[in-house]
Amino acid sequence: MTNILFYLKFLICIIILISPGFTESAIIKDISIPVHRINEFPFIKIADLEKLPNVSYKLQDFESVEINFLGTKINLNNGGSFFRVNDELYHMPLWVEYQNNNFFVPYHGFFRVLEELKLVKSFLDPSKDIVIMDLIKFNITDISFEQRTNGCSIIIHNIGDFNLNSISSTLVKRPGEWLSLTIPWGRLDSSTIVNTKIANPIKKIRISQLPQSGQISFQLKSTVDDVDIKKDEDTNDLLIVIRVDHSENAERIKEIRKKWLLDTIVIDPGHGGKDPGTIGQKGTMEKDIVLDISLKLGAIIEREMGANVIYTRSNDIFVPLWKRTKIANESGGKVFISIHANSTTNHKVSGFETFLLRPGKTDDAIDVAQRENSVISLEENKFSYRDLSYENLILATMAQRVFMKESEFFASAIQKELAKVFNTNNRGVKQAGFQVLVGASMPNVLIETGFLSNSREEKNLNKKGFRKKIARAIFNALVEFKDKYENAIIDE
Ligand SMILES: [Zn+2]
Structure with a gap:
């Protein structure tokens, strides 16, 4: 056994010594x-x-x-x-x-x-x-690989003028098989070629120098759909384009799409039932306004996007905050949109804003969160909400960090679209601790669609056409969001 090992080592040394590249x-x-x-x-x-x-x-x-x-x-x-x-x-x-x-x-x-x-x-x-x-001495010294979503390209660089028909190759499709190219005048520089960084679906590269030709072989890792061998007339590069099995690839993309497609949208109309939300000077109730905007938004989504819409409530009933995210998570929702209307003691204040779940930075943001969270006092079966102290909010935010970027993008798209509808203040994207967003395991936002405490905005929000415009603006933002994230995922 030791003898065999010795000869093996000896043989390897000889091979290294006679290998021309070294x-x-x-x-x-x-x-x-x-x-x-x-x-x-x-x-x-x-x-x-x-x-x-x-x-x-x-x-x-x-x-x-x-x-x-x-x-x-x-x-x-x-x-x-x-x-x-x-x-x-x-x-x-x-x-x-x-x-x-x-x-x-x-x-x-x-x-x-x-x-x-x-x-x-x-x-x-x-x-x-x-x-x-x-x-x-060597006319084939440089090979490179380019990874593609559906396979790879192998480029054998600048190998001199050649007739493509003079290059022969083996026909392979299955994993483990070797795709071999025989180049009649090829003299291969083993030292550079074998150190090339390879790409999927190629597993290994191997060369053999014959007296009158050079052979380069690529071992397949997975099933290949087709292999295309071409000549670049400008550069004299030899190109080998390998496409992986199409059905396999399509399956994979379908799987990814299924997982990530924005196919289920959760709409959460704030308040309801015994909880009217805020009430305007003319008696307009937040729960009615936001339910109507929500139903209009849902109808557009179903009609134009073909996605499932899940409402946390679709009529005038009371739903506790904890139950709203439970509904969202259990329905496999891909995005959570909570819709509200705003209020403050200063009746001059107007405008629209979108919130992310994060520790509040400004007093007015914290006030909004406090008001929206206060509904908990009306809940009968007391759910043990975690007190949204700064530390707990940090924890809640961290739990959502995987989709925080998505939430941020969506929130700013909503603000941008709403700005086209409102001629009042764009109050921007804000952050605060909303109980209704805490448990959501998907990108989530809370929209305040205007101040019922401001008489002009109360009047606007009472108009059916205005509510329809708001729904359309949120939908447009959702389309932007869908495009960006679905494409990003497919490209990966
Ligand atoms: Zn509200």
């Missing part, structure tokens, strides 16, 4: 080869190419020659202007010459192709009649 750079620089002039045109003697490391040639007969150029097979014929590179056909403006037992290739036509294939970089120095060459 020991040699990607380019062998500045090799010069003499130019031969035939009818004034520059030619290269094929025998001279053997000066380059890992380049050899073999005369098939006196008519043809095969060059092995770092594993790439090049075939030329005497008098021919066509030649093959790994079975791909290329054309030169001049033809191959055979003189004094030697083959000569026209420099411009031949080296243009080798450069396009990223085999070599060369430069003709006419003053000395030499060609200076940089031999490109």
